[in-house]
Amino acid sequence: xxxxxxxxxxxxxxxxxxxxxxxxxxxxxxxxxxxxxxxxxxxxxxxxxxxxxxxxxxxxxxxxxxxxxxxxxxxxxxxxxxxxxxxxxxxxxxxxxxxxxxxxxxxxxxxxxxxxxxxxxxxxxxxxxxxxxxxxxxxxxxxxxxxxxxxxxxxxxxxxxxxxxxxxxxxxxxxxxxxxxxxxxxxxxxxxxxxxxxxxxxxxxxxxxxxxxxxxxxxxxxxxxxxxxxxxxxxxxxxxxxxxxxxxxxxxxxxxxxxxxxxxxxxxxxxxxxxxxxxxxxxxxxxxxxxxxxxxxxxxxxxxxxxxxxxxxxxxxxxxxxxxxxxxxxxxxxxxxxxxxxxxxxxxxxxxxxxxxxxxxxxxxxxxxxxxxxxxxxxxxxxxxxxxxxxxxxxxxxxxxxxxxxxxxxxxxxxxxxxxxxxxxxxxxxxxxxxxxxxxxxxxxxxxxxxxxxxx
Amino acid sequence: xxxxxxxxxxxxxxxxxxxxxxxxxxxxxxxxxxxxxxxxxxxxxxxxxxxxxxxxxxxxxxxxxxxxxxxxxxxxxxxxxxxxxxxxxxxxxxxxxxxxxxxxxxxxxxxxxxxxxxxxxxxxxxxxxxxxxxxxxxxxxxxxxxxxxxxxxxxxxxxxxxxxxxxxxxxxxxxxxxxxxxxxxxxxxxxxxxxxxxxxxxxxxxxxxxxxxxxxxxxxxxxxxxxxxxxxxxxxxxxxxxxxx
Ligand SMILES: Nc1ncnc2c1ncn2[C@@H]1O[C@H](COP(=O)(O)OP(=O)(O)OP(=O)(O)O)[C@@H](O)[C@H]1O
Ligand SMILES: [Mg+2]
Numbered sequence: 001x002x003x004x005x006x007x008x009x010x011x012x013x014x015x016x017x018x019x020x021x022x023x024x025x026x027x028x029x030x031x032x033x034x035x036x037x038x039x040x041x042x043x044x045x046x047x048x049x050x051x052x053x054x055x056x057x058x059x060x061x062x063x064x065x066x067x068x069x070x071x072x073x074x075x076x077x078x079x080x081x082x083x084x085x086x087x088x089x090x091x092x093x094x095x096x097x098x099x100x101x102x103x104x105x106x107x108x109x110x111x112x113x114x115x116x117x118x119x120x121x122x123x124x125x126x127x128x129x130x131x132x133x134x135x136x137x138x139x140x141x142x143x144x145x146x147x148x149x150x151x152x153x154x155x156x157x158x159x160x161x162x163x164x165x166x167x168x169x170x171x172x173x174x175x176x177x178x179x180x181x182x183x184x185x186x187x188x189x190x191x192x193x194x195x196x197x198x199x200x201x202x203x204x205x206x207x208x209x210x211x212x213x214x215x216x217x218x219x220x221x222x223x224x225x226x227x228x229x230x231x232x233x234x235x236x237x238x239x240x241x242x243x244x245x246x247x248x249x250x251x252x253x254x255x256x257x258x259x260x261x262x263x264x265x266x267x268x269x270x271x272x273x274x275x276x277x278x279x280x281x282x283x284x285x286x287x288x289x290x291x292x293x294x295x296x297x298x299x300x301x302x303x304x305x306x307x308x309x310x311x312x313x314x315x316x317x318x319x320x321x322x323x324x325x326x327x328x329x330x331x332x333x334x335x336x337x338x339x340x341x342x343x344x345x346x347x348x349x350x351x352x353x354x355x356x357x358x359x360x361x362x363x364x365x366x367x368x369x370x371x372x373x374x375x376x377x378x379x380x381x382x383x384x385x386x387x388x389x390x391x392x393x394x395x396x397x398x399x400x401x402x403x404x405x406x407x408x409x410x411x412x413x414x415x416x417x418x419x420x421x422x423x424x425x426x427x428x429x430x431x432x433x434x435x436x437x438x439x440x441x442x443x444x445x446x447x448x449x450x451x452x453x454x455x456x
Numbered sequence: 457x458x459x460x461x462x463x464x465x466x467x468x469x470x471x472x473x474x475x476x477x478x479x480x481x482x483x484x485x486x487x488x489x490x491x492x493x494x495x496x497x498x499x500x501x502x503x504x505x506x507x508x509x510x511x512x513x514x515x516x517x518x519x520x521x522x523x524x525x526x527x528x529x530x531x532x533x534x535x536x537x538x539x540x541x542x543x544x545x546x547x548x549x550x551x552x553x554x555x556x557x558x559x560x561x562x563x564x565x566x567x568x569x570x571x572x573x574x575x576x577x578x579x580x581x582x583x584x585x586x587x588x589x590x591x592x593x594x595x596x597x598x599x600x601x602x603x604x605x606x607x608x609x610x611x612x613x614x615x616x617x618x619x620x621x622x623x624x625x626x627x628x629x630x631x632x633x634x635x636x637x638x639x640x641x642x643x644x645x646x647x648x649x650x651x652x653x654x655x656x657x658x659x660x661x662x663x664x665x666x667x668x669x670x671x672x673x674x675x676x677x678x679x680x681x682x683x684x685x686x687x688x689x690x691x692x693x694x695x696x697x698x699x700x701x
Contacts, residue, residue, distance in 0.1 A: 005569045006569075009569060012558070012562070016556065016557045016558070362553060363555055363556075365553075366553045366555070367566070367570070368514075368538065368541075369512070369514060369541060369547050369553075370541065370542060370547065370566065370567035370570065370616070370617075371538050371539065371541045371542020371543070371567055371570040371571065371620075372538060372570045373534070373535045373538040373539075373570070374534065374535075375535075376570055449514050450509055450514050450515055453514075453549070453553065
């Protein structure tokens with residue numbers, strides 16, 4: 001019996017009882033639809049997380065002054081909060097695993113352009129290398145400020161897309177003058193859009209200027225004393241922006257409650273920075289980079305063996321990866337549930353095929369009487385079950401894709417179709433048909449033609 | 457002298473029901489010539505259907521030998537017997553045994569799907585159409601069993617039995633479910649097939665009128681042949697030479 005004939009016989013047999021065939025197939029349809037929808041939604045969210053990680057800067061590392069556990073740690077006498085721009089230069093010079101590094105000084109000032117004002121999420125003082133570290137060197141307009149600007153503490157800056165929208169109403173800001181805490185800055189460039197990071201923060205809500213300018217002109221200009229300047233920049237590190245919002249107001253808490261108070265007597269000439277951002281040469285170079293930087297900074301900070309580090313290094317991708325693995329786990333869990341429903345669908349197929357074999361005993365007997373061998377009967381019923389499952393799989397595929405598209409359209413979830421999932425679901429439904437169709441088909445093929453013909 | 461189409465030698469068939477052995481056929485020896493027209497009669501339970509199942513290669517004898525068209529088939533595997541059934545034997549049943557919700561044309565073509573030497577679709581259809589015309593159903597090719605009378609259904613079954621041009625047609629009480637008028641129609645068809653196509657026909661019946669159409673009557677009793685008679689001129693002008701045991 002040729003494959004074509006077997007198929008057309010199976011199609012005819014299934015069409016003879018179309019309602020039942022449709023109901024039988026429903027389990028597979030739902031199972032495959034669930035699998036496909038899960039795969040597409042899961043792949044979409046892990047894809048968007050991967051994209052976010054990349055946008056945050058792949059292989060990025062952050063160095064903070066102070067230990068990782070700032071809470072209960074007492075700083076020994078003479079320990080001081082020192083992370084300097086010179087440290088950053090040294091890292092770049094002496095750590096081969098580090099590709100690029102840039103110091104960061106943070107502030108949270110109000111920005112004014114004509115009659116509009118805005119407080120960006122990120123106001124960073126850094127060097128042109130910052131964009132290199134963040135893999136963000138492509139500018140939408142203009143140019144990044146130069147290393148000379150950093151040396152001269154020039155009043156120039158580049159701005160992110162959100163500022164362009166909020167302050168300039170969409171017009172090209174290059175060459176325009178803005179005021180940052182009453183210091184006039186010239187906009188020299190506009191950054192390319194970057195989107196939200198893994199924690200939902202708008203990375204385009206940024207103003208980037210030479211770190212010297214931010215440190216000595218912006219942060220310093222709010223009050224004359226160097227103490228206030230370090231306090232301002234340092235407190236923004238901890239995220240407590242109360243005293244940057246009202247720079248002139250006295251601090252609510254006594255100075256010693258924050259770790260930064262430890263360096264209150266530090267003179268400004270050390271050029272402390274709030275953090276250093278750097279990028280390892282590749283994903284595998286992250287750990288070597290951490291080792292090299294740690295030993296270099298311990299040496300530079302003259303820490304004796306046994307003394308704790310006076311800085312901490314944070315791997316940027318760590319938390320993002322944790323997020324991704326949570327999403328993956330949820331996807332796998334839902335996928336398992338979907339696969340279980342597929343098995344239930346398969347049992348349904350088996351059940352109906354058994355009923356069908358019993359019901360068609362006379363037909364089987366007749367087919368045998370006119371020359372069908374047991375393997376012909378086996379093949380016929382196996383083909384019917386597999387065909388049912390395949391049709392169910394295709395319907396499920398369409399339904400699942402439809403569901404994924406709906407989710408994307410109405411819930412705005414990221415969705416990504418995957419060829420693997422489509423191929424896998426077709427294969428799986430065929431396998432379900434063969435596995436669960438085999439027993440009924442085998443039973444049919446074992447019938448004795450005389451008994452089968454006599455069956456009422 | 458050519459071989460007989462069918463030759464049985466001391467065929468026995470014993471069924472085992474629990475502890476008891478039921479000896480249904482107790483030594484049947486028989487020859488049927490090519491082109492023969494044989495009616496098998498006998499009281500209920502005498503073993504007619506059992507013998508027909510053996511003749512039709514649906515069953516195997518407990519002992520004895522069976523040559524069909526010169527080939528000993530009683531020891532064949534079930535696959536080999538399936539092939540014999542497909543190529544050499546046509547079956548007609550008392551209850552027609554048509555596939556539900558299937559057109560007459562498809563019913564007739566169905567056995568071809570189990571034939572190894574594939575006919576092209578067009579040839580297969582042509583042959584099925586010819587057969588349906590021959591049994592007088594040229595206008596009803598697309599009818600399903602529920603749209604056909606009993607006699608018409610039996611004619612579809614006859615067309616189906618002939619699709620592979622078998623030398624012999626076995627019919628177990630083919631008119632058992634039909635009224636006398638339709639019975640005559642079906643029997644006339646058998647007569648014509650036997651006379652014009654030279655097809656050997658073996659039928660089982662309880663009806664003496666039906667048996668009267670055959671040229672040879674075999675009466676069974678308790679698993680043995682009780683009487684084997686050759687009737688002369690039962691059918692108007694038989695064209696072939698008389699055949700006998
Ligand atoms: N599979 C079987 N198992 C046990 N006994 C059987 C089996 N098949 C037939 N018999 C017995 O064999 C005997 C003959 O049965 P068979 O069907 O051949 O009779 P028959 O001549 O065709 O009768 P009828 O004219 O009523 O159709 C019966 O007594 C029956 O009970
Ligand atoms: Mg009988």
